[in-house]
Amino acid sequence: xxxxxxxxxxLAAAALSxxxxxxxxxxxxxxxxxxxxxxxxxxxxxxxxRYSGLTQITPANVKGLQQQWIWQARSLEKFETxxxxxxxxxxxxxxxxxxxxxxxxxGRPFWTFTHTPAPEARPCCGRVNRGLAILGNTLYMATIDxxxxxxxxxxxxxxxxxxxxNAAERYAMTAPPLIVEDKVIVGVGGGxxxxxxxxxxxxxxxxxxxxxxxxxxxxxxxxxxTWSGDSWKTGGTGVWNAGAYDPETRLVYFGxxxxxxxxxxxxxxxxxxxxxxxVALDVNTGKLKWHYQFTPHDELDYDSTQVPVLxxxxxxxxxxxxxxxxxxxxxxxxxxxxxxxxxxxKPYVKANWLDGFDAKGRPNRVKxxxxxxxxxxxxxxxxxxxxxxxxxxRTGLFYVASWENSASTAIAGQFPKAATANNQxxxxxxxxxxxxxxxxxxxxxxxxAYDPQTLNPKWExxxxxxxxxxxxxxxxxxxxSGGRDGYxxxxxxxxxxxxxxxxxxxxINAGAMSYSVNGKQYIxxxxxxxxxxxxxx
Amino acid sequence: MRTKTFxxxxxxxxxxxxxxxxxxxxxxxxxxxxxxxxxxxxxxxANCHGxxxxxxxxxxxxxxxxxxxxxxxxLVQTILTGIPNTPMPATQMSPAQASQVVAYLRARWASISxxxxxxxxxxxxxxxxxxxxxxxxxxxxGAGSGLGPDLTTIGAARTAAxxxxxxxxxxxxxxxxDRYYRVTLNDGTQVxxxxxxxxxxxVHLLDSNQRLRAFSKADxxxxxxxxxxxxxxxxxxxxQELTDLVSYLSSLRTR
Numbered sequence: 001x002x003x004x005x006x007x008x009x010x011l012a013a014a015a016l017s018x019x020x021x022x023x024x025x026x027x028x029x030x031x032x033x034x035x036x037x038x039x040x041x042x043x044x045x046x047x048x049x050r051y052s053g054l055t056q057i058t059p060a061n062v063k064g065l066q067q068q069w070i071w072q073a074r075s076l077e078k079f080e081t082x083x084x085x086x087x088x089x090x091x092x093x094x095x096x097x098x099x100x101x102x103x104x105x106x107g108r109p110f111w112t113f114t115h116t117p118a119p120e121a122r123p124c125c126g127r128v129n130r131g132l133a134i135l136g137n138t139l140y141m142a143t144i145d146x147x148x149x150x151x152x153x154x155x156x157x158x159x160x161x162x163x164x165x166n167a168a169e170r171y172a173m174t175a176p177p178l179i180v181e182d183k184v185i186v187g188v189g190g191g192x193x194x195x196x197x198x199x200x201x202x203x204x205x206x207x208x209x210x211x212x213x214x215x216x217x218x219x220x221x222x223x224x225x226t227w228s229g230d231s232w233k234t235g236g237t238g239v240w241n242a243g244a245y246d247p248e249t250r251l252v253y254f255g256x257x258x259x260x261x262x263x264x265x266x267x268x269x270x271x272x273x274x275x276x277x278x279v280a281l282d283v284n285t286g287k288l289k290w291h292y293q294f295t296p297h298d299e300l301d302y303d304s305t306q307v308p309v310l311x312x313x314x315x316x317x318x319x320x321x322x323x324x325x326x327x328x329x330x331x332x333x334x335x336x337x338x339x340x341x342x343x344x345x346k347p348y349v350k351a352n353w354l355d356g357f358d359a360k361g362r363p364n365r366v367k368x369x370x371x372x373x374x375x376x377x378x379x380x381x382x383x384x385x386x387x388x389x390x391x392x393x394r395t396g397l398f399y400v401a402s403w404e405n406s407a408s409t410a411i412a413g414q415f416p417k418a419a420t421a422n423n424q425x426x427x428x429x430x431x432x433x434x435x436x437x438x439x440x441x442x443x444x445x446x447x448x449a450y451d452p453q454t455l456n457p458k459w460e461x462x463x464x465x466x467x468x469x470x471x472x473x474x475x476x477x478x479x480x481s482g483g484r485d486g487y488x489x490x491x492x493x494x495x496x497x498x499x500x501x502x503x504x505x506x507x508i509n510a511g512a513m514s515y516s517v518n519g520k521q522y523i524x525x526x527x528x529x530x531x532x533x534x535x536x537x
Numbered sequence: 538m539r540t541k542t543f544x545x546x547x548x549x550x551x552x553x554x555x556x557x558x559x560x561x562x563x564x565x566x567x568x569x570x571x572x573x574x575x576x577x578x579x580x581x582x583a584n585c586h587g588x589x590x591x592x593x594x595x596x597x598x599x600x601x602x603x604x605x606x607x608x609x610x611x612l613v614q615t616i617l618t619g620i621p622n623t624p625m626p627a628t629q630m631s632p633a634q635a636s637q638v639v640a641y642l643r644a645r646w647a648s649i650s651x652x653x654x655x656x657x658x659x660x661x662x663x664x665x666x667x668x669x670x671x672x673x674x675x676x677x678x679g680a681g682s683g684l685g686p687d688l689t690t691i692g693a694a695r696t697a698a699x700x701x702x703x704x705x706x707x708x709x710x711x712x713x714x715d716r717y718y719r720v721t722l723n724d725g726t727q728v729x730x731x732x733x734x735x736x737x738x739x740v741h742l743l744d745s746n747q748r749l750r751a752f753s754k755a756d757x758x759x760x761x762x763x764x765x766x767x768x769x770x771x772x773x774x775x776x777q778e779l780t781d782l783v784s785y786l787s788s789l790r791t792r
Binding site: 181436465485 | 713714716732734735736737738
């Protein structure tokens with residue numbers, strides 16, 4: 001492992017082209033919406049609304065967007081990263097685990113920090129990374145060989161690295177770390193393998209582990225009896241996407257993954273807590289405050305590793321601190337994030353595995369894998385998967401890119417079979433476009449705006465193909481999204497009307513972001529193996 | 538190459554009788570198992586035995602003609618371990634996969650008619666070039682039209698039963714890349730062709746004049762899949778002619 005500093009692109013050059021850089025305090029991250037020219041964490045603030053306060057690009061002028069630059073990764077892995085931007089410097093990840101600092105106005109590199117993962121690293125679904133975190137002048141990256149690495153944001157030099165878990169045991173990390181005060185909080189993925197998942201807080205200065213929360217309770221802990229026999233020891237339940245934080249509740253929130261083995265529930269009888277759940281943890285101790293399990297005893301790989309979106313809204317006539325969640329299991333939820341109370345749940349795509357909820361929000365499951373095969377909606381890859389959604393406090397709408405009309409044939413104890421040709425073409429996202437032949441009976445992608453009050457869509461924009469992309473919403477009510485067919489789109493956030501599009505020549509496997517430098521607003525999106533930046537002329 | 542005939546109904550009958558008292562796991566197999574078995578057969582066994590299972594002299598595993606009657610367990614074991622001192626190798630299949638292959642073969646044998654006609658590939662080629670007019674849409678070894686699928690190696694990719702069905706019921710199973718599509722432009726112009734790809738905003742066709750065509754969906758009044766232009770030969774060819782044509786197509790295996 002070593003840092004490469006490009007001779008021709010020194011820090012002096014950085015100072016010339018970028019705005020004055022100051023250390024990123026946690027207060028800045030917490031209130032990142034007050035400096036919308038920067039993008040300081042995965043989805044702007046720890047509320048994960050992916051709402052940019054920038055307004056230079058509007059529904060009236062967005063049709064004039066022009067490509068400003070392209071940065072091509074020297075990697076054929078899927079490009080799932082949302083970059084950070086701090087005062088004119090962009091930080092992104094070249095998969096699997098190289099950090100690159102770019103001039104955000106030109107896409108030219110300042111430096112590259114190279115990390116070659118250990119050969120033991122075998123992440124289930126791609127050697128990918130979804131993003132970095134920054135605190136002070138330090139960048140943090142969780143790696144596929146289960147290390148947490150700290151790098152100097154100015155020089156690209158390694159500051160420290162610490163082993164979070166043993167990659168040889170199939171642990172892997174792909175998610176952006178969550179910064180809370182002086183802690184770097186990460187989860188471990190690998191939950192399709194016989195791991196025991198956990199979330200850990202590390203000291204931002206030293207890397208020392210401060211607390212650890214196992215997503216599967218041990219003997220004597222509440223919930224341990226939801227696992228039969230010794231299945232708790234190897235029950236998966238990884239954590240592989242961004243977490244959230246609310247400074248008022250002082251709780252961190254993470255979604256958890258599927259129980260293992262994925263398809264054979266007979267080996268792990270019970271609800272399998274806290275798989276497919278959201279867990280709310282005390283930020284100081286890591287102790288569980290509450291949980292809500294979206295899919296008890298999952299047998300279809302319905303990870304709940306979506307990005308938790310926090311919002312303070314008027315809900316049914318009262319101010320309420322809620323959490324919005326479009327789950328892989330095809331159901332959209334509104335939860336009270338203070339107490340964990342289930343407020344509402346409703347399928348947002350075709351979902352037939354449940355027919356309702358009890359008073360506490362436990363789903364009533366009506367479809368089960370069978371020997372002859374059971375057609376279950378949504379597909380094993382879900383109504384949505386990991387891609388980040390967005391929420392606008394201006395429109396009050398929740399913007400989600402999802403798969404509609406997708407299904408799997410669930411066979412007891414076996415990997416589910418694709419129900420249609422379109423699903424068969426899908427393997428957690430490819431980097432390159434593929435010929436596409438589907439018809440209207442097969443799954444398709446759709447970007448929808450949901451009203452949290454009703455969980456009904458206000459509008460939708462339909463894509464031919466499915467989508468692994470996320471959404472971005474801006475303060476001028478523009479929504480940016482895209483999908484597998486390789487178009488980057490600007491939609492009217494109030495109506496869903498298509499306002500602009502660009503063919504990016506590779507499928508979009510990430511969420512878009514926005515920043516500005518010297519008064520010019522940019523929109524950036526990763527697609528194929530490249531990063532694209534757009535702005536008005 | 539020729540289509541083998543199974544006037545030897547007696548042999549089949551005897552085989553069926555032999556197998557009748559050794560029911561396999563058939564009661565437990567799902568349709569998915571059979572599909573998996575077919576996939577494994579095509580991916581592994583067909584490499585030597587051919588898609589019809591008739592490429593090894595003296596046996597025809599596509600129709601149940603083995604050197605000796607075998608139980609399911611024996612067949613599974615043969616797939617797993619191979620046959621020593623013969624070209625039949627051990628496979629990498631799991632026992633479950635091997636069982637699925639056996640189940641697929643059993644189902645296939647059960648569906649084969651004992652009265653299949655004898656085909657003549659030479660007569661079939663003549664039909665291909667004349668009465669069938671197949672070359673007006675299909676190409677073999679560079680000769681013919683590129684409008685439909687290239688048939689140069691179709692015999693290696695399709696079984697005789699599949700070819701027979703394609704001739705008599707051409708819309709029963711069309712590969713995704715061979716589906717036909719019609720676009721109607723806003724001015725009423727219609728263009729038909731093989732769909733090469735489409736996305737949210739555009740459609741790409743190889744039109745009936747073999748030109749690559751791109752359309753913006755905004756310029757289209759309608760766009761939809763249509764049935765294949767391939768005619769059914771169920772009534773225009775006799776049973777013997779169909780068998781001859783299938784025999785010819787089955788012989789097309791290498792470039």
